[in-house]
Amino acid sequence: GAGVSQSPSNKVTEKGKDVELRCDPISGHTALYWYRQSLGQGLEFLIYFQGNSAPDKSGLPSDRFSAERTGGSVSTLTIQRTQQEDSAVYLCASSLGPTNTEAFFGQGTRLTVV
Amino acid sequence: GENVEQHPSTLSVQEGDSAVIKCTYSDSASNYFPWYKQELGKRPQLIIDIRSNVGEKKDQRIAVTLNKTAKHFSLHITETQPEDSAVYFCAASRRGGSQGNLIFGKGTKLSVKP
Numbered sequence: 001g002a003g004v005s006q007s008p009s010n011k012v013t014e015k016g017k018d019v020e021l022r023c024d025p026i027s028g029h030t031a032l033y034w035y036r037q038s039l040g041q042g043l044e045f046l047i048y049f050q051g052n053s054a055p056d057k058s059g060l061p062s063d064r065f066s067a068e069r070t071g072g073s074v075s076t077l078t079i080q081r082t083q084q085e086d087s088a089v090y091l092c093a094s095s096l097g098p099t100n101t102e103a104f105f106g107q108g109t110r111l112t113v114v
Numbered sequence: 115g116e117n118v119e120q121h122p123s124t125l126s127v128q129e130g131d132s133a134v135i136k137c138t139y140s141d142s143a144s145n146y147f148p149w150y151k152q153e154l155g156k157r158p159q160l161i162i163d164i165r166s167n168v169g170e171k172k173d174q175r176i177a178v179t180l181n182k183t184a185k186h187f188s189l190h191i192t193e194t195q196p197e198d199s200a201v202y203f204c205a206a207s208r209r210g211g212s213q214g215n216l217i218f219g220k221g222t223k224l225s226v227k228p
Contacts, residue, residue: 033214042221043158043203048214091157095216102148103205103216105157 002026006092006106013082013113021077021109025094032075033093033103034067043091049075050097082113116141118206120219128227133194135222137204138186146207147180147187148216153200161202162189194226 005024013019025032034046045059049069060066064082069075079086089110093103120137127133137147145166150158164171164178164187171178175194180187187206191198204219 031214033216040223043218045218050214093158101146102160102163105150105159107157 004092004094004104004106006090006109008109009107010110011112013111015084015113016081018078018080019082019111021079021090021111023075023077023092023094023106025073025075025092026104027073028096029094029104030072030097031095031103032069033095034075034077035091035093036061036088037091037108038088046077046090079111082111084113087111087113116208116217118204118217118219120204120222122222123220124223124225126225126227127194129194129196131194133191133198133224133226135189135202135204135224136186137188137206137219138184139206139217140185141206141208141217142185144185144206144208147178148205149178149189150203150205150218151200152203152221158203191224194224196226196228199224199226 007022030051032049035043047054047059047067051072052069064080067077089108091108092106095101095103118139148163149161151161152158162173162176162178164180169180175192177190201221201223203221205216207215
């Protein structure tokens with residue numbers, strides 16, 4: 001079946017513009033994660049959804065970042081007034097639920113702010 | 115708070131040698147420990163995982179060991195090959211929590227020199 005799908009795969013945007021990144025998790029997966037990965041770096045946790053609920057938004061780097069999930073499925077990560085330091089690969093992952101199961105990653109969105 | 119420490123951050127070995135990456139975790143309730151491999155420009159993918167009811171698991175050239183008393187687990191790669199070069203992430207489960215049920219280590223960049 002289909003894996004985790006992210007779109008766009010690449011995004012170049014001008015500084016100050018808003019961008020929206022999309023994640024389609026595997027059908028039936030209730031847990032969804034967003035991570036940011038700068039070049040050669042580890043996985044920086046951004047936010048976690050269980051269903052449509054995100055209990056903790058403290059991982060988001062600033063108030064320019066927001067995320068939502070609707071219908072327990074698709075999630076969008078929005079970055080307002082983008083800055084050059086926002087340039088990174090944004091990875092989404094989903095897993096079956098709050099029990100101990102594998103997280104499946106999407107291919108990521110490479111964001112470049114010029 | 116709960117966290118996962120991963121060492122070393124970089125590891126360079128000669129082809130054919132073994133490589134060992136170690137992780138420690140803090141949550142004594144953790145009972146699922148996956149390892150992910152991320153090749154350059156690609157998404158992290160699960161290569162092996164272990165649950166707390168076993169102490170070791172093998173899959174061809176890779177193995178994972180778990181010491182629940184000491185709260186550490188390790189990835190062992192034998193007879194390394196250039197295609198093993200990648201970043202490896204360990205993770206540990208936790209019971210729910212506002213940041214989800216998987217906590218990742220910061221990654222180990224493995225280079226296998228021919």
